[in-house]
Amino acid sequence: MSLSDIRQSADDRMGKSIESLKANLGKIRTGRAHAGILDHVLVEYYGSPVPVSQVASVSVIDARTLSVQVWEKTMAQAVDRAIRESDLGLNPISMGDNIRVPMPALTEERRRDLTKVVRGEGEDSKIAIRNLRREANETLKKLLKDKELSEDDERRGQDEIQKLTDRYVADIEKLVTQKEAEIMTV
Template structure:
């Protein structure tokens, strides 16, 4: 592997860690209705588990209400049950072929708990990024040992990997700060 390939691979994998963090943060409910909130809620549909978005149209009615327009009438019950049984703490209301999902207001204590969850998600992302840095540095050390690159090249490459790491850790910090601000806003 060339130095540029190592750097590109590390950059790509660190970018995927950021995307994973964004996905994880999107699942954390803030009291504001977003269509993406139900993305990870699965419902059984003809023997297989599928996301709610594949059996109905999810729309935001207002800041505190989602609406799921069911495409097949017999799916209303299972969708309602799947939303109720999810870890989101939501209480959907079935209205024939549509399901209204009101967002309960968050208490101060619940907001603090969610902020802790957000920080934990951020720390997990940082650990993943640091593990990628370690993997890249191990690859560089192995190349020095095998006499594929010089120690100076290794040092320069390690500096570049560290700069990438710093950039992505700063991105994680920024995302965490934004999500915490969003959660703590009443």
């Protein structure tokens, strides 16, 4: 394994950590309607739990209302129940095969709680990035020990991995700050 392979592997894996953070932050609701908020809600569909997006189309009507258009009329009640029982605190309104989901306004206390959740997600991602840095550095040290890498190359590799880590940690900070600002705006 070469220095560039180690760097590329660390870069790819750190990038996946950022994507995971973005997905997790997208699930945290801000009081504004967006179609992705129902992505993790599972509906019982002929005995199998499936995401709402596989049995209905979800669209945004306005800033505080989602529309869920069920493809099979028989599934409307199951989709309604799944949204109601989810941990999102939503109260859908059924109208035949169309379900309206109004987004309740967030209280100040709930907004503060959500910012703590966002910070926790950010911290988890930073820990993941640091663990990837440690793994890459251990690989470099192993190559040095096995005489496959010179000390200068090992040092250069550690510096590159550290710069990579710093860049991704800064990206995490930026994402967390943006999400906190989004949550705290009324």
